Amino acid sequence: MEIACYKRNLAISLLTVVISFGFLSSAYASSYLNQVWVCNEGNVDLHYLAFATNDSLFTGYNAKIWGWGSIEADDCEDVSQSGYETIALGFLQINASGVRGNPVYVVEDATRSGNAKWMPEVLCAPVNDRLQESSGIGIILERFSPPCKAGFAELWMSFGVKPGGSAPTINLTPKASDQLVSWPVKTAAPAQKPDKGMSDLEILARVIAGAADGLQKGKIRKLAGVCEKSVLTFAFAFSKEGPAVACECIAGNIVRRQPDNTVERMLADVDAGKDFDTVYGHITEANLEAYMESCLTPVR
Numbered sequence: 001m002e003i004a005c006y007k008r009n010l011a012i013s014l015l016t017v018v019i020s021f022g023f024l025s026s027a028y029a030s031s032y033l034n035q036v037w038v039c040n041e042g043n044v045d046l047h048y049l050a051f052a053t054n055d056s057l058f059t060g061y062n063a064k065i066w067g068w069g070s071i072e073a074d075d076c077e078d079v080s081q082s083g084y085e086t087i088a089l090g091f092l093q094i095n096a097s098g099v100r101g102n103p104v105y106v107v108e109d110a111t112r113s114g115n116a117k118w119m120p121e122v123l124c125a126p127v128n129d130r131l132q133e134s135s136g137i138g139i140i141l142e143r144f145s146p147p148c149k150a151g152f153a154e155l156w157m158s159f160g161v162k163p164g165g166s167a168p169t170i171n172l173t174p175k176a177s178d179q180l181v182s183w184p185v186k187t188a189a190p191a192q193k194p195d196k197g198m199s200d201l202e203i204l205a206r207v208i209a210g211a212a213d214g215l216q217k218g219k220i221r222k223l224a225g226v227c228e229k230s231v232l233t234f235a236f237a238f239s240k241e242g243p244a245v246a247c248e249c250i251a252g253n254i255v256r257r258q259p260d261n262t263v264e265r266m267l268a269d270v271d272a273g274k275d276f277d278t279v280y281g282h283i284t285e286a287n288l289e290a291y292m293e294s295c296l297t298p299v300r
Helices: 002-029 137-144 200-228 242-257 260-271 276-282 285-295
Strands: 037-040 046-056 060-071 075-078 086-094 122-126 131-136 152-161 169-172
Touching (some): 037 046, 037 060, 046 152, 060 137, 060 285, 131 285, 137 242, 200 242, 200 260, 242 260, 242 285, 260 276
Parallel strands (some): 037 169
Antiparallel strands (some): 037 075, 046 060, 046 086, 086 152, 122 152
16 A cells, blocks of 8 residues: 555656756756867777766756767867766777777776766667667666667767866877777677577577567566556656656666566566556565656656
8 A cells, every 4th residue: 555655646746846847957957067078189080979867856867868979180079968967978980991990998087888877888879870869867778778779789888977067188099090890890690590600509599598588578568568557657648758668668677677586576466467556566666766767757
């Protein structure tokens, strides 16, 4: 009973935030003066993909992915994103042989890729197009984390910065003589059409990996279906994502982050026809609230 009341109160609270404080979000976001200067001290241009985040009292934990930006040789650019308090970067450059590669630059006093939620190790980047999208951080990470959809490829990120108003300057030296691996990296053939030289063990590994991915997606669909029929859809109706997208994001967070035994208990309750309060009652209030906040972007 307490959990059911909590979820109803949470939905009402989210709606209240949207109505009462939504108009303040742009003013609050613009208060960040977080410039980050990247200087290209090499002899070839740098192209970058940016991933920015902002954890706001009014709008929740949001993220923006943007690319491609360019920094010409002997030039500097402010790569920060207005209204966001962190910035993470991944790079492409072309060498004298015409190879387009994805070098990883390690910078002193910057956060290494993969060492924080706001500093992903790998993101899916558009191969022949541009990109600009913002939403809750859970939604962005769900859409732009591997496996990548058609037209996108895995891009290794280099470093991230929380400038805090300090306006740091980062100097990079891309050179035409740099040895690069062609990006996007060519993917191997599907398991059902293996290379002639592929070992039985490699084929088995790919089959197992594909089965595991399908099983995970099935779990997410089950939990999302229960979510879509719950009282929480009242709050989702006032978000950019809507119930279907938000519930899939929340279910994905649960399947990937909760212990396996917790997820299995939830799935057993779904199979038994239990209601939302029973199924999602296995998640602590704090965790469920965090998952919701990361998956919802209030309509402004």
